[in-house]
Amino acid sequence: xxxxxxxxxxxxxxxxxxxxALSGAGKNIIAVYSRTLANAKTxxxxxxxxxxxxxxxxxxxxxxxxxxxTDSCIKQLSEKLGDIKGIVVHxxxxxxxxxxxxxxxxxxxxxxxxxxSKHSQVxxxxxxxxxxxxxxRVLIALHLLAKSISKNIVEISSEKRKLLHLSAVFACNxxxxxxxxxxxxxxxxxxxxDLLKPLIIExxxxxxxxxxxxxxxxxAYREDYITMHEQMQLLKETPQYKELYELMSKxxxxxxxxxxxL
Amino acid sequence: xxxxxxxxxxxxxxxxxxxxALSGAGKNIIAVYSRTLANAKTxxxxxxxxxxxxxxxxxxxxxxxxxxxTDSCIKQLSEKLGDIKGIVVHxxxxxxxxxxxxxxxxxxxxxxxxxxSKHSQVxxxxxxxxxxxxxxRVLIALHLLAKSISKNIVEISSEKRKLLHLSAVFACNxxxxxxxxxxxxxxxxxxxxDLLKPLIIExxxxxxxxxxxxxxxxxAYREDYITMHEQMQLLKETPQYKELYELMSKxxxxxxxxxxxL
Numbered sequence: 001x002x003x004x005x006x007x008x009x010x011x012x013x014x015x016x017x018x019x020x021a022l023s024g025a026g027k028n029i030i031a032v033y034s035r036t037l038a039n040a041k042t043x044x045x046x047x048x049x050x051x052x053x054x055x056x057x058x059x060x061x062x063x064x065x066x067x068x069x070t071d072s073c074i075k076q077l078s079e080k081l082g083d084i085k086g087i088v089v090h091x092x093x094x095x096x097x098x099x100x101x102x103x104x105x106x107x108x109x110x111x112x113x114x115x116x117s118k119h120s121q122v123x124x125x126x127x128x129x130x131x132x133x134x135x136x137r138v139l140i141a142l143h144l145l146a147k148s149i150s151k152n153i154v155e156i157s158s159e160k161r162k163l164l165h166l167s168a169v170f171a172c173n174x175x176x177x178x179x180x181x182x183x184x185x186x187x188x189x190x191x192x193x194d195l196l197k198p199l200i201i202e203x204x205x206x207x208x209x210x211x212x213x214x215x216x217x218x219x220a221y222r223e224d225y226i227t228m229h230e231q232m233q234l235l236k237e238t239p240q241y242k243e244l245y246e247l248m249s250k251x252x253x254x255x256x257x258x259x260x261x262l
Numbered sequence: 263x264x265x266x267x268x269x270x271x272x273x274x275x276x277x278x279x280x281x282x283a284l285s286g287a288g289k290n291i292i293a294v295y296s297r298t299l300a301n302a303k304t305x306x307x308x309x310x311x312x313x314x315x316x317x318x319x320x321x322x323x324x325x326x327x328x329x330x331x332t333d334s335c336i337k338q339l340s341e342k343l344g345d346i347k348g349i350v351v352h353x354x355x356x357x358x359x360x361x362x363x364x365x366x367x368x369x370x371x372x373x374x375x376x377x378x379s380k381h382s383q384v385x386x387x388x389x390x391x392x393x394x395x396x397x398x399r400v401l402i403a404l405h406l407l408a409k410s411i412s413k414n415i416v417e418i419s420s421e422k423r424k425l426l427h428l429s430a431v432f433a434c435n436x437x438x439x440x441x442x443x444x445x446x447x448x449x450x451x452x453x454x455x456d457l458l459k460p461l462i463i464e465x466x467x468x469x470x471x472x473x474x475x476x477x478x479x480x481x482a483y484r485e486d487y488i489t490m491h492e493q494m495q496l497l498k499e500t501p502q503y504k505e506l507y508e509l510m511s512k513x514x515x516x517x518x519x520x521x522x523x524l
Contacts, residue, residue, distance in 0.1 A: 013479070070484065070486070071486060071488070071489060072486070072488065094481075094489045094492065094493075113457060113458070113460070113461055114460065114461055114464060115461060115464060115465055115468065115477075115479050116479075117468065117472075117477065117479075120468070120471070120472075122464060126460045127460050128457050128460065152460075154457065156453075160451055160452075160453060162492070162493075162496065163447055163448070163450075163451045163453065163496065164448070164453060164457060165493075166447060166493045166496055166497075167443075167444035167445075167447040167448050167453075167458060168444070168458060168461055169480055169481065169493065169507075170440045170441075170443045170444040170447070170507075171440055171441055171444040171458045171461060171462055171465070172461050172462070172465045172479070172480070173478070173479060173480030173481075173482065173483065173510075173514065174440045174506075174507075174510045175437045175440050175441075175462075175465055176465060176469065176474055176477055176478050176479070176480075177478070177510055177513050177514055177517070178432045178433055178436045178437050178440070179432075179433055179437075179469045179474035179477075180474040180475045180478065180517055181429075181432045181513075182429035182430070182432040182433040182474075183429075183473070183474050183475065184475075184517075185425055185428060185429040185432070186425070186426070186429050188425075189422055189425045190422075191418075191422060191425065191426060191429075193473075193474075195375060195390045195416065195426060196375070196429060196430060196433045197470045198375070198376065198388045198389050198390065198414070199375055199376055199377060199430055199433060199434050200433055200434070200437075200466050200469060200470060201466055201467070201470060202376060202377060202384060203377055203433070203434045203437055203438060203466070204462050204463055204465070204466035204467075205463070205466075206377065206379065206382070207438065207441045207462060208459045208462060208463060209382070210379075210382075211445070212438055212441035212442040212444075212445050212455075213442045213445065213446075215377075215379065215438055215441075216435070216438050216439070216442065217275070217377050217378075217434070217435060217438070218431055218434070218435030218438075219356075219431065219435075220435065221435070222332065224332070224333060224334070226333070226334065227333060227356045230356065230424070231356075231424075231427075231428045231431065234424065234425065234428055235428075240509070240512070240513055240516060243509060244436075244509055244510070244513065245431075245432075245436075247502070247505060247506055247509060248435075248436045248439055248506070250502070251439050251443075251502055251506065252435065252439055254502060255439070255442055255446075
């Protein structure tokens, strides 16, 4: 089965980026649902699609229904789709495929491993699209669709997808907190965040070319306790930052010693 | 005063990258010191310089002596340089310029804000070079030198440099730990770290274009306590990772609420 007509359920960051990528690859986004009508309209307008905030009003003829909403709404939205012939997928890293098994026949997971913003469209070409499906037939259909937007397609179980999602939380969301803290420390002291930008890019590139555990540098890695003590003193007014500094430093030393033993 | 002849004291990651950049910009690295003779030789050979592991044997005629060693050795090495005419600088983020004031006349700080590896040479062009000097004359000489390798030169006090260094520890060293943890979680589960590489690059680029506090995404940012609880369960065998997860998540929520009030 070739997927052409698609209904997008959700109009957030992921839904927007995915709908635009699929639309750009020649697929028809025939309708967009969001519980906030204005959001549904904004995305629908970009894909020449219909829009609604009533799930019951969605067309029943699409080949694929993509539920790209908050995790907690997936099951309920799928149930409300009622008796449709098309495949239903969700795009979540954490929700197992079994969320659909008691009420759907053809279903799957279509999880693009990326961080999305509405205001900047990312290129899908290199994004790993992680697939899981209720049958071989559905898997082939999802694979063909994924291939139209990305060259990086992985079949992965619900259990491993959870781990992948967790690792992405460390690599992306927690990294972002470090950037925020760095920005806050600089701004508190009248310094520009721009100063750190070459370092941020180099740190990412270094780890894409090499091995993170071999790229570690800094005071904790050198076990330079004088600098570590002094830096913790600088954080005494921000106890959460200080606590993070201490824990991160301990982790750097633990990982270093573990690798030394290998 | 125009700096041409330079002695490099140290042969580690920073010393290597800086010596090669200066050498590439037409400066003469006339000698390299390292307490490990083989390391001094490796770097000296790349710059057509002499090498030694005896500080007393360094030439006394250089315009500039760059101490690019561990923080704790800077003062002692500078003292051992004895009665030389050239400027003496260190390259540390944390050590104040005053480390030189009781025994030197012309001195300063030449701090390139970057993470260095010996095996990959970085381009200095965009690296912020942070300068501090004992006099206007020394500052001009260091500025001219820095301009030969970078377009990004900043004059910054010892006190602010410490904060800049601390912010770099968060943005680079702590980010690197997150990548290591992500890699460890993936490898433990038979998954490739390659899957995260597009996400790592996008997370860095997003924050170079935008504002970290506005780029935050993920379960903690959405206050999705079900996913957070489940992800902490996945970390129950690695208590340090779990502790970090909990602290990072709390920080994301604190920062989000603080920004909401602005």
